[in-house]
Amino acid sequence: MDTATHRNNPVVCGFLLLLFCAGGSSAQTRQQVWGDEFYGIAIDRSTWSFDYGPSNDCAHYFTDRPENARVQDGTLRISARREPYNGYSYTAALLKTSRAAYWRYGRIEARIKLPRTNGFVPAFWMMPEDDLYGWWPRSGEIDIMEHPTNQVDTIFGTVHTGAYNAFTGFAPQGASIRIPDAETAFHIYAIEWTPDTMDFYVDEQKYFTFANNHSGSAAWPFDRPFYLILSMGVGGGWVGEPDATSVFPAVMEVDYVRVYQDMKDAAICGADFVPQYSTSVFYSAPNLGGARVTWSVPPDARITSGQGTSRIAVDWGTLSGDVVAQASSRSSSYLLAAPVIVSPNYLRNPGFEKGVKYWHKTGPFPAQAEFTLRSEGVRSGRQFLSVEVQTPGVNPWDAQLSQRDLLLEAGKRYRASFFARTAQAPSDVSLAVVNAATFAQYASKTMALTDTWRQYYLDFVAPSTTLASFHLNLGGHTGHYWFDDLALTVLELVPATQIRNGDFSEGDAGWTFSTLWPAQATATVRTGEYVVSISHGGVNVWDINVGQAGLLIEQGKRYTVTFDAYAAAPRTISALVGRNSSPWTVYSGSQIFSLTAIKRTYTYSFIMNYPTDSQARLGFDIGGSVTDVVFDNITLQ
Numbered sequence: 001m002d003t004a005t006h007r008n009n010p011v012v013c014g015f016l017l018l019l020f021c022a023g024g025s026s027a028q029t030r031q032q033v034w035g036d037e038f039y040g041i042a043i044d045r046s047t048w049s050f051d052y053g054p055s056n057d058c059a060h061y062f063t064d065r066p067e068n069a070r071v072q073d074g075t076l077r078i079s080a081r082r083e084p085y086n087g088y089s090y091t092a093a094l095l096k097t098s099r100a101a102y103w104r105y106g107r108i109e110a111r112i113k114l115p116r117t118n119g120f121v122p123a124f125w126m127m128p129e130d131d132l133y134g135w136w137p138r139s140g141e142i143d144i145m146e147h148p149t150n151q152v153d154t155i156f157g158t159v160h161t162g163a164y165n166a167f168t169g170f171a172p173q174g175a176s177i178r179i180p181d182a183e184t185a186f187h188i189y190a191i192e193w194t195p196d197t198m199d200f201y202v203d204e205q206k207y208f209t210f211a212n213n214h215s216g217s218a219a220w221p222f223d224r225p226f227y228l229i230l231s232m233g234v235g236g237g238w239v240g241e242p243d244a245t246s247v248f249p250a251v252m253e254v255d256y257v258r259v260y261q262d263m264k265d266a267a268i269c270g271a272d273f274v275p276q277y278s279t280s281v282f283y284s285a286p287n288l289g290g291a292r293v294t295w296s297v298p299p300d301a302r303i304t305s306g307q308g309t310s311r312i313a314v315d316w317g318t319l320s321g322d323v324v325a326q327a328s329s330r331s332s333s334y335l336l337a338a339p340v341i342v343s344p345n346y347l348r349n350p351g352f353e354k355g356v357k358y359w360h361k362t363g364p365f366p367a368q369a370e371f372t373l374r375s376e377g378v379r380s381g382r383q384f385l386s387v388e389v390q391t392p393g394v395n396p397w398d399a400q401l402s403q404r405d406l407l408l409e410a411g412k413r414y415r416a417s418f419f420a421r422t423a424q425a426p427s428d429v430s431l432a433v434v435n436a437a438t439f440a441q442y443a444s445k446t447m448a449l450t451d452t453w454r455q456y457y458l459d460f461v462a463p464s465t466t467l468a469s470f471h472l473n474l475g476g477h478t479g480h481y482w483f484d485d486l487a488l489t490v491l492e493l494v495p496a497t498q499i500r501n502g503d504f505s506e507g508d509a510g511w512t513f514s515t516l517w518p519a520q521a522t523a524t525v526r527t528g529e530y531v532v533s534i535s536h537g538g539v540n541v542w543d544i545n546v547g548q549a550g551l552l553i554e555q556g557k558r559y560t561v562t563f564d565a566y567a568a569a570p571r572t573i574s575a576l577v578g579r580n581s582s583p584w585t586v587y588s589g590s591q592i593f594s595l596t597a598i599k600r601t602y603t604y605s606f607i608m609n610y611p612t613d614s615q616a617r618l619g620f621d622i623g624g625s626v627t628d629v630v631f632d633n634i635t636l637q
Contacts, residue, residue: 502633
């Protein structure tokens with residue numbers, strides 16, 4: 001879709017894929033893995049969701065009413081209508097498969113007949129499911145078909161990327177083709193997408209190829225999954241307002257939408273971050289002509305419906321792990337796995353390790369703010385979010401970072417928190433938790449950031465059971481801010497840990513591993529455990545170290561560390577909490593533990609008798625021995 005339309009329709013959230021299966025790489029090996037033929041009597045809302053409200057410079061208001069989108073006589077009819085609605089003169093609809101279905105590579109096609117009247121932009125397009133490389137346009141956009149109806153016979157196919165967009169001086173890449181009867185007959189609009197090229201077709205006529213120049217994600221962000229969108233825009237800069245000749249309702253008619261993939265590119269679709277004890281979370285796998293799909297989930301999760309089909313519902317417990325699907329048909333088979341992180345943190349992707357997936361930003365008008373992912377000076381993990389407010393807005397929320405659709409329960413006590421620093425210390429930002437529908441404020445707090453990473457808190461009681469939003473408001477004045485490891489959790493669970501990724505469900509994110517000569521060792525995460533394999537133990541116990549830094553240890557408070565560990569044979573290790581720079585003060589005193597080949601839980605406590613340290617480290621010294629060590633479930637209360 002055009003850039004203006006997209007900016008007010010950011011991706012709400014996303015999902016994850018990991019896979020392996022049989023299949024070739026040529027078009028002849030593709031199989032249909034998904035489709036909607038619109039045979040029923042209603043739109044399938046388990047697959048299609050809607051946008052609501054206005055969208056940038058267009059003149060319409062999006063709704064999910066049957067007047068604007070319905071299934072009729074075997075087709076989907078998306079209608080733009082002239083009618084007063086919420087202060088607008090026109091209504092229309094935008095349907096998307098975000099959260100439910102998305103794909104990386106393959107042939108994506110739809111058979112569509114376009115409206116025959118002035119002033120509209122019907123479109124069939126795709127947006128990134130996870131925004132790994134940042135917000136639009138950095139993570140890309142694929143416009144399979146756009147048709148400004150004032151250009152009666154012209155169809156456009158376009159891609160937008162960080163390098164090619166309306167703001168860089170290098171225009172979006174694309175082409176157009178003349179289809180004389182586009183407004184009176186159905187045609188098949190398609191892309192064929194591989195790791196190296198994206199070909200655009202009308203029927204079987206290829207009219208544009210966008211090639212991967214292998215220069216990186218700025219030019220080719222198309223190595224991640226994208227979801228489908230069908231929409232009808234009314235007015236806007238491309239076509240102008242409808243005029244006296246415009247016919248209402250203007251209808252975009254969709255006969256079907258289909259996706260074909262090599263099975264090596266297929267994936268499970270579903271939520272990759274879920275709060276503990278979430279219920280009815282859906283996952284779907286390719287549907288191979290009705291083949292039986294056998295699913296498995298982690299031990300304390302439960303499949304509540306769909307076993308044997310291509311779509312299941314899962315009730316989660318507390319354990320992270322893989323959702324696995326296995327199926328076979330006469331022509332092919334697959335075994336797919338999607339890792340899922342289960343957390344007491346209601347905020348998904350809290351450390352931006354998956355880009356800006358699940359996060360929203362406001363700006364740039366009236367505030368001017370630049371939101372980017374950075375890795376230099378990171379607090380933990382691979383990256384963090386940098387926000388530079390160049391021009392303040394009228395209100396603090398004119399530059400805002402937020403996450404939505406967070407279910408709070410009446411009467412429960414919650415803590416919202418984040419780690420941050422600023423280039424202009426001290427500098428104020430405000431944190432607020434609000435009702436997602438009414439924007440009524442449940443709690444807010446203004447905090448003065450410093451020039452070092454620190455953690456900031458806001459405690460509150462939810463007044464009702466409802467969906468809420470987490471807002472960081474930054475638009476009150478100019479400033480440059482860095483954010484990482486944001487959280488929203490039930491307050492009673494907050495003491496569970498300050499440690500990030502203590503169960504290693506995110507691999508080794510947040511953890512550092514070091515050796516000093518002559519020690520030789522490697523560290524890997526296997527089946528959710530941190531395994532240290534030692535070939536030379538060195539001379540001293542500190543010659544091999546596993547640790548995590550950036551912890552807030554406050555003077556006068558009592559802390560407890562717990563961890564699970566075992567070794568290939570009986571041996572000792574040293575554990576500590578201390579300063580992460582010279583003179584390397586050990587706040588906890590060195591704690592010595594004797595490990596065996598049986599996995600056990602170990603614990604130690606100490607009182608912080610030194611000045612508060614916001615950059616403290618927790619560490620394990622495991623040198624001086626060639627016996628391998630395994631860690632899991634590390635917490636700091």
